[in-house]
Amino acid sequence: MSDPRVTSVVHALLRARQTYHQAEAGEFSETLSSAEQAYAAQDGVAQALQWFGPEGPMHWKSGGASRQATLTHAPLPPAGIWNSPASAGGFAFAMRGIEAEIALRLGQSVNAEQAATLDASGASALIEAMAVSIEVVDSRWSGGMAAPALLRLADLQTHGALVLGPWVPWAPRDWSQQVCRVYIGEQPVVQRQGTHALGDPVWGVPEWLRHATRGGRTVAAGTVLTTGTWVGVLNASAGDLVRAEFDGIGAAQVQL
Template identity: 40%
Template structure:
């Protein structure tokens, strides 16, 4: 199956009332490598509309190949403000995780291949607490082959953003190993962590993303949001109406209501 064909299958699964993708297309051999998965992402943008941001993460902080960062574009339509009421469609997953997000300060030149030794604030002008809603267009959900999940925008549903806090040269940069995060629903704390983001190294993530997006012909643009992986782990909200609140250390709070 070509990247364009798989992208169209995933797009169709996003439509109201349509089943998730199953059958032979979900076999681990469908995509040979990450480059093929990224090609599906690129093709998906034909239907998903403009890129409002990116999600990037890594399984660990080292140069081990299993810790290589991965990413996905975030449709602008799925970047939502804190306090909204979200009604996932019937059968959707209800995964939630608290994340640290950054706002891109200005368009990056296509030739820029990384952050280098520059301060974060030369590329990003704000930090935002975020909650990602994790969903899937694949019948196997999180049990699906990793490359298929990557092609499916790394299981992205929507990103809920709290108030932006300015990031400047006089302020300390966010530090993932010491960053605290909590996730609550219906007033009960379901996750409380310090240093819970497995990537650990924020600069490594954004350095890789800057180069990766430039090489794909999609360099970061001013106003886009970059979210940097789960700080609480992925938790599954119960069915029914759920009031959700997240806190990201001293960077602020973000919340939403899930409606059945």
């Protein structure tokens, strides 16, 4: 982490995590100029906080606004991975955005050579299970989702916590017909059908694996990937009970 621009962002993110006070995004709005710098900042924070063991990250997020957009990826710290039904307890959030997602679990390890030529069909063959997941969106930057894109990427793409529902065996589906519902406190239920931004949660898996295996790394069997929201980012508050349901797959819930 010799790039002083990356180092300054890492230090700002570490201070925000340690003090529970968001860093001023405006002070760093032009510090990073590439996704590679943002990913280096992710790595710098993870190394400083010793999040991952020798096997590397076992939970990731990956996604994008469309198949034409550049997908982004982030390894997720283990302290914020919760099994449903979960309770946030005293976990500190600056914001509580809610994304309803499908998580996938690899049935075998994948190295860089395998990932290099992988397509969606090959990726599907690597998956052993799926689960409903809820990502709680949070930010270490002032402005939250309005912070510059590279700063959000450096901050694990605004990740707060991940709630995983029960695992069920993986099987391809007609995702255009998939219905999901999200309940947040006393708010009206949000229902969507076929609204995954990539059309199919597996579509982005090959690109994620190529990212995760950079530098000759191997992604371990059992690694979990949550694959992007079906409902955008919904607002929740402390004290809300949040539940996401996907017909035919299952549900997950968290008490905030």
